[in-house]
Amino acid sequence: MSDWIRVCDTGELLPGEKTVAWDGDTPILVVNLDGEYYALEDQCSHEDYELSAGEVDPGAATIECTLHGAKFDLRDGRALCAPAHAPVAKFPVKVEDGAVWTRDDR
Numbered sequence: 087m088s089d090w091i092r093v094c095d096t097g098e099l100l101p102g103e104k105t106v107a108w109d110g111d112t113p114i115l116v117v118n119l120d121g122e123y124y125a126l127e128d129q130c131s132h133e134d135y136e137l138s139a140g141e142v143d144p145g146a147a148t149i150e151c152t153l154h155g156a157k158f159d160l161r162d163g164r165a166l167c168a169p170a171h172a173p174v175a176k177f178p179v180k181v182e183d184g185a186v187w188t189r190d191d192r
């Protein structure tokens with residue numbers, strides 16, 4: 087298990103915005119939903135494609151994969167519609183020292 091990695095200052099990730107951080111070889115999508123931060127592996131569970139290229143719907147707390155349109159719940163990584171059925175990995179997030187942190191805790 088790796089240490090926490092610093093994603094960005096809290097002021098750099100505003101509500102509705104997303105960014106990508108790397109923990110070693112793992113790309114992590116970090117999203118601010120109305121002041122709450124969530125982190126998922128930045129990889130669609132349908133095919134090897136980055137979720138962060140997709141559109142965030144802050145109201146529904148979802149992100150849509152741009153490749154084939156699968157949607158995932160940003161809060162827990164659950165797949166919400168075909169063609170994806172498996173969830174994407176969810177990672178912990180914390181706010182400390184004015185910054186957002188996450189890590190691949192698998």
Ligand code: FES
Pocket residue numbers: 130131132133134135151152153154155156169170
């Ligand atoms: S790669 Fe994401 S829906 Fe197909």
